[in-house]
Amino acid sequence: MPMIDPSPSADELKSLAALFMRVEGLLKAYLQTNEGKQDANFLQLSAAAISLNNAADTIAVMQLQLAVDQGMEAVAVINKATAELQKALILRQKITHVLGIVQSVVAFGAAIASDDVGSIISSGRTLFTTLTTDPGATGATAGAAV
Amino acid sequence: MSAGFRCRLVLAAIPLASLLAACAHNVANIRTFASSVQVMADDTPDIVLADQTSCTQNSLLQNEFKALEDVNLAPLPCAQLDAVAKSILIETRALQAYATVLNSVAQDQFVTTDDDSNSLGASIDTLKGTSGGAVAAAVSKIFSLVESAALSGYRQRKLTEVMSGGNAQAFKTIMVSYTQLVDQYSGALQRRSDDIDLMRAAMSNVHSGHNFARTEPLAFAEFSLRLDGIQADLKSKQAALQDFKAAVLKIQPAFEAAAQDLTRPNPKEIYSDVKAFAGQVKDAHDKLKKAFG
Numbered sequence: 001m002p003m004i005d006p007s008p009s010a011d012e013l014k015s016l017a018a019l020f021m022r023v024e025g026l027l028k029a030y031l032q033t034n035e036g037k038q039d040a041n042f043l044q045l046s047a048a049a050i051s052l053n054n055a056a057d058t059i060a061v062m063q064l065q066l067a068v069d070q071g072m073e074a075v076a077v078i079n080k081a082t083a084e085l086q087k088a089l090i091l092r093q094k095i096t097h098v099l100g101i102v103q104s105v106v107a108f109g110a111a112i113a114s115d116d117v118g119s120i121i122s123s124g125r126t127l128f129t130t131l132t133t134d135p136g137a138t139g140a141t142a143g144a145a146v
Numbered sequence: 147m148s149a150g151f152r153c154r155l156v157l158a159a160i161p162l163a164s165l166l167a168a169c170a171h172n173v174a175n176i177r178t179f180a181s182s183v184q185v186m187a188d189d190t191p192d193i194v195l196a197d198q199t200s201c202t203q204n205s206l207l208q209n210e211f212k213a214l215e216d217v218n219l220a221p222l223p224c225a226q227l228d229a230v231a232k233s234i235l236i237e238t239r240a241l242q243a244y245a246t247v248l249n250s251v252a253q254d255q256f257v258t259t260d261d262d263s264n265s266l267g268a269s270i271d272t273l274k275g276t277s278g279g280a281v282a283a284a285v286s287k288i289f290s291l292v293e294s295a296a297l298s299g300y301r302q303r304k305l306t307e308v309m310s311g312g313n314a315q316a317f318k319t320i321m322v323s324y325t326q327l328v329d330q331y332s333g334a335l336q337r338r339s340d341d342i343d344l345m346r347a348a349m350s351n352v353h354s355g356h357n358f359a360r361t362e363p364l365a366f367a368e369f370s371l372r373l374d375g376i377q378a379d380l381k382s383k384q385a386a387l388q389d390f391k392a393a394v395l396k397i398q399p400a401f402e403a404a405a406q407d408l409t410r411p412n413p414k415e416i417y418s419d420v421k422a423f424a425g426q427v428k429d430a431h432d433k434l435k436k437a438f439g
Binding site (some may be wrong): 032044 | 218250282
């Protein structure tokens with residue numbers, strides 16, 4: 001015996017909402033005619049039209065729920081991407097620091113080769129400062145809301 | 147300094163010129179795109195809250211109508227909406243964080259050098275023509291440029307990772323929720339406006355139970371004024387939402403255009419899709435502030 005899937009698809013929900021809206025539109029248009037205004041069931045028909053709108057609302061929220069359910073799976077992927085970028089910001093600090101050390105070492109070496117005492121002292125001081133600086137001191141904080 | 151040493155330095159520096167030229171990237175489109183996504187994501191919680199509040203207020207209004215006219219109505223899905231709103235806010239927070247960190251990584255400050263030299267050629271020339279202490283300064287400049295190139299290349303790889311493949315698809319999927327949210331909310335606002343027309347007509351119809359327009363003219367006039375106010379509010383919210391929806395619809399082409407910064411280095415312009423998205427987000431933001439307070 002075939003199983004009936006009670007969960008409507010997004011397209012089925014869309015068709016159902018469109019049907020409700022169409023019927024509500026027709027009902028509203030009828031109630032605005034002279035014939036409609038004289039209808040003994042005017043109040044009940046008005047209530048029915050409002051109920052159709054409310055039912056269309058329920059369907060719209062169900063459609064939203066379906067989209068959000070899929071979106072929640074995507075959130076995990078986006079959060080991972082965000083974490084990767086945060087890591088990139090932190091790594092940037094480290095790369096800057098390491099390259100800074102290399103730069104200072106080479107400049108110090110070049111200064112020694114040049115026999116210029118002033119340059120040797122200056123680049124030696126820079127090298128010392130670079131080596132003793134904490135690379136995480138100015139670490140990135142962006143995107144901390146994940 | 148010996149001529150040999152200087153020559154070796156110059157020879158070592160020349161290949162760096164091509165490396166630096168290849169790695170110099172400007173990601174202005176990504177920065178513009180990310181800033182606009184941040185604004186859009188910041189606006190979303192207000193929309194979600196207004197959607198929920200509107201449902202509750204309309205439910206109360208319908209209860210009033212039911213009591214006055216003694217009719218039954220299908221319930222509004224406020225509880226279901228509250229449940230789904232929580233998930234949308236989770237998506238929004240993820241989007242905010244993604245856009246914020248994307249913007250940070252795309253900032254030029256990401257690629258920071260230790261001095262203000264900006265020309266490798268000039269640095270190499272310094273090496274060629276000088277001796278003594280100036281050599282140390284020139285070497286320092288060259289390394290600063292190498293550092294800049296290394297960071298720029300690293301940044302490009304990271305941005306490419308988070309703006310392509312599964313990540314691009316995930317971004318697209320979240321945007322489907324946003325489109326659905328706007329459709330649901332603007333549809334609900336339109337239906338509430340229709341409901342108000344129906345309620346007003348029912349309360350003044352000769353065949354309805356009470357015909358309040360005749361039996362309670364003052365109370366009906368007051369109620370009618372209240373309904374006018376609600377309808378005006380619905381209309382301004384609908385207009386702002388249409389602008390927001392237009393921004394949501396422009397986000398995907400803008401994402402794809404911004405990602406071209408990674409495949410076509412050094413664009414000389416902000417691409418039209420990115421510009422259109424940024425402009426639309428700004429318009430929507432201004433209108434949302436006015437309509438949603």
